[in-house]
Amino acid sequence: MAGDRRVRFRVVVSEDGLMLRQLICRRFAEFGVQAAADLIKAGGVYVDNVRIRIPSVRVAKGERITVYRAAASTVALDAEDLEIVHRDPDFVVVNKPAGVPARSTRASARGTVAQALVHRLCADGHLRPYVGPVRPLAPGASGLVIYTVRDQEAVSHQPAFVEADLVSVDRLVVEGEAPATLRCDAPVLMARSGRLKAVSADTFGARPARTDFRLLERRAGPDGAVRSLLEATATRAEGEQAAVHAAALGFPIVRGATAGEDSASEPHAGDPYREGEPAAGAAHLHRAKITLVHPLRGETLVFEAPPPAWALTADERGA
Template sequence: MNQQVKSISLSGEIPPEAFNTRLDQCIAQLFPEYSRSKLKEWILANCVSVDGEVVNTPRLKMKGLEQISISADLETQVEDMAEQIDLDVVFEDNDILVINKPAGLVVHPGAGNQSGTLLNALLAHVPDIEHIPRAGIVHRLDKETTGLMVVAKTLAAQTHLVEQLQSRTMGREYEAVVMGNLIAGGSIDENIGRHTTKRTLMAVKHSGKPAVTHYRVKKKYRAHTYLRMKLETGRTHQIRVHMAHIKHPLVGDIQYGGRARLPKHASENFIAVLREFKRQALHAIQLTLTHPISGETMTWQAPLPEDFKQLLAALDNDAQANGLSESM
């Protein structure tokens, strides 16, 4: 076990709308790159100051506009975690790394996935990234979701990227195939929280965190719709939960109800393609952000993976075989 200690200093301001909210909850919103348990630990260890005075009461109610300072030691413990795993690098400089994540790659180690993750790959690709919280990962894609992710290589870059995520200025666009026929585009503005009984899943809940998904129709098929989507927020499983909520779950998303629905007179080949598509049909196709150091606006696109293209081809063939004209 290689243990290292790095001193960190954080600062921020409690927003006015956080009136009467607990200190631990406020700083969790201010510094989302750190776990709630770590932030609470720092409060109890006298590492957190409010308006210049050390505070060790996590439940202390805030009034809004308080200045928060955190001075703490961050321990990094790495036990044979760096692994040589090929990454599809779309862009890289001294500050950020943009990758095109394949299906099947888990982002963080966890139960059942202690190795072979993106984090393991990053530790090998950028060894110094072990000093950055969560190895520079500022947003996630689900294991079976493909497409673009940005990773911070420095603390300064991470801070700026997290600010863009919080202020909703980072543009993340996706493409997806969903069950059923959607006539036109729209927006879904529904809070998302942990599922009441299925703890590994999320659900639309009034008590959850705000979540907004915009979508537009790219193409209509007999029993499916091809969508382009844009996120304002980045909640866990957001697109999957929102689309299931409006009764249009993603193709292949068994967890949220995307079991194959077969239109009448479907060919054996088309039935096979649908049944063999074993992951959610979701791809992070475009990422736009302000470079955290240069301030330049940058945009990247990732081509659709082969299985997604094969799914679209099968949908096209089924539509044409059954007399449905293209609708873009």
């Protein structure tokens, strides 16, 4: 079974009372005691529906164990590599790299921007800091993400920031020949899987959303098919709203390199549009600008993150 898929089983009578790390060793030949403990600390193991990160927790007969083996190979993001665009007592704005989760995923709590930000704040003297992502981007996208920040004793302002007026300007590459302008006002909903999707207005929990698209450039893909570089202005800016709305209009977003292609660290000679493109699993979506009305102070704040090479037009690249 692939390491990025979950494995589920129930604790049997002979395993009753074992420590969680012992149980993992017993069930999975590839994990020794230390490796099993590391997997648990990385957030790759659940007891029933609760993520457990303490290897010495004891299990009981009948409990359902869920294991995501991919968590063992997830590398933590170095806090020093974190690009902080703005820092305020209430929140921080980070320029998230493509392919790095903004927050914990179902499979792992390691290797996220949120984890690196906590480590950065601890190094700066914060006592047990808590960070809360505000309408974060999906792991594959890059660009600006807001995190509320508080210390152990402080009140969380995350709910206020989540409901604040926020407009994003994203750049994305989509399949197909898009017209000069487009608009989509389909409501969106965050599914239980963590994916944002466009839904009908009568769907329970749906939130109003609107995205206006402007064509910046048309270009040829590796197979010769036409692709379009779009600038998307999204109200409320729920995660990958621009990509979801583009797909709803018939223009799915282009994902990163596929198996067998070069990675983002290996430029594609002779093809300026693929130089520095997202690696496998990433997306051609970059949040270049956000305008936020601060929910506590009422002031309008604007933050920007320069687009990567793939998101620039030929004129912007000087080609």
